[in-house]
Amino acid sequence: MTVDWTPVFVLPNIPLDHAVECEIAAIAPAHDSRVRALKRAHPTFKQFLNRFTDNFGAKFEPAVLLLDAAAPPSFRDVAALGSFRDVIALSTITHGRSLELRYPRGHRVLFGEAFAIYPWMLDRHYKDVIGSTPAILGTHLVSSFRGQSSPALFRTSLAASDIDEPLLAALLARWRRRYEAEEPAWDDVALMRSLNMAYHASLLPAGTDTTFYDVGRIVSLWVSAFEILVHPGGSGKANREKVFELIERTRWAIPASGQLAHDTGNKTKVKRTLASWLVQSLYDCRNDFLHGNPVERSTLLLATPQRTIFEYAAPLYRIALTAFLPLVYDAPIPSATDADAFGGFIADRMTFMDPQKTAEDALLTATQAPPEPGARRPRITRPAPQE
Template identity: 80%
Template structure:
């Protein structure tokens, strides 16, 4: 496959990539990717389009480009398929970033979905004019007058291979292909793409400068919906809290502390469940309070021990749910013990596969520990008044 086999579909100005992410059907690629460079040489107007982006302070950059294989089946050309492709990449990065941030707070990680926002203006298929298309606008304009910008609401934070949950990405990419390569996809694959769409929107900034705790409560509600979509049985069936508990409890835990049935998740029947289920219970109660109009205050969002908001735990908890749903298991046959080199390579591969799972579990376990260091200082500053 050569670089000329690809066509640019969208640009994403908020996420600088170190390398391309994708498969032989679609890819999210940086401007220095050979396929993008070939397109820039073949279409000077495309090169000029990419060169006309700057941040809010005039610093020039070239955006990332969502590429589609020119011979991709028509079902992959639909905007729903392309949006799902973006969603799965975004969640593979955000769940990883949130897990690391809970363990080692330092900022400058990809934590919000706006990093993967698709720019509303793009060159037309003839590489002549720019076209703007959203539910609010539809129009064309001259390329010579175009000035693209990144979002004013977040920094352009670079994304590398280690910033992405690679086992999750690979599994979601395979499910994406199975969802859109057939006319009648399996119900669970439709549910997965729908859940990823909800989770992507849950990962967006709650609001702008005017963010209130009501906005955060609303976003928590979207996270709960993302979990419920995964467990909906279809038809006239129902998705509820207990079904989400069942899914979470199917997880093959990598850390002993994660699997301890030591947490009361409420209800008439007192059942001890894992910490992950307890955190989902906190999300669930928060959703109910905010969406049903119950009396709420900032403290409704804060977990007492770590003095962090429940919102911060939603993404790594969603990764745990996906671990059970997909499921994410290392199924490579173990080489013979007599082949030391192959056995050593397999051990390394297994460790790499399990690293994001362990990180997600370690992130959830911070909910049982008081904050330290920078997190402690932030807790003292942001702790709600009694």
């Protein structure tokens, strides 16, 4: 059966190699067969996509957020569509940030603006463009439209290898469950709210006028993303202790990640993992900035690696999601006598665990001194994973 797709939004800041999708929704490049079919069926839609340039006049066609035309009404709500974008953005940015900590200065998607939804879109009759934000509501002719990508970041291409696929698959399943349910479970609501907060935490702290105060404000949003994730619902409380509990439930892929060797807490110190110690650092930084305590640029820095705590927030969030979802490879182990099946199991497990190991390796850089000027950054060595 042919599925009809409806274009809902465009995303001009993210060139895609291929569509990122599930059965109900997709963010697809302009060369996707569904987008090409829509351009053939609706010449005004083709005209609209052709009227985008970057800030220097180079033309491009933006990615398109598509929705199955037969999707239930709950999926057409802007909250569901925004959550779909958040799922894809966080599956990309957490992985990109992890890789950037290990191999700095790569060509990666690191900020949420890459997935920003453009405020102007064709109306449902494919006639005029409509602009809608909390600040504007208006309509105009397509022939007068001049779309642009963001002036604040480069249009960095996104390939399949840039996305944390195990995380994406798990989050898409939870996204669908959340918006299919007449009365969604609290943890599904909390997850989508947390992803929304994490998306806004992943945005640029500011523009050309960015100061360290702006980075401190962004750290506070990351702390909120963690607390929303662990909130028990009702009159329950979300706090640092509950975030610690979540982090400590993680099934670590690297033995060093699970070592209880780091002091956390205030007056009463408790030995926890490095990840929990980084949570403590996020909280300390958040409290200093939001409570008006004296702060300097050094307030954001971790002493050993001389990196900002902000850089560790996204990989740390991936660890929290690992425990929350939970992300475990639970396929049954085939008999070792079946060489093909056993080899396939090992390969699949390695593929599934690789993003988790990447996130853990990223956090372990917090224990490494910065390289000497001009020296190559040392590669992380890790023990064999535990079975």
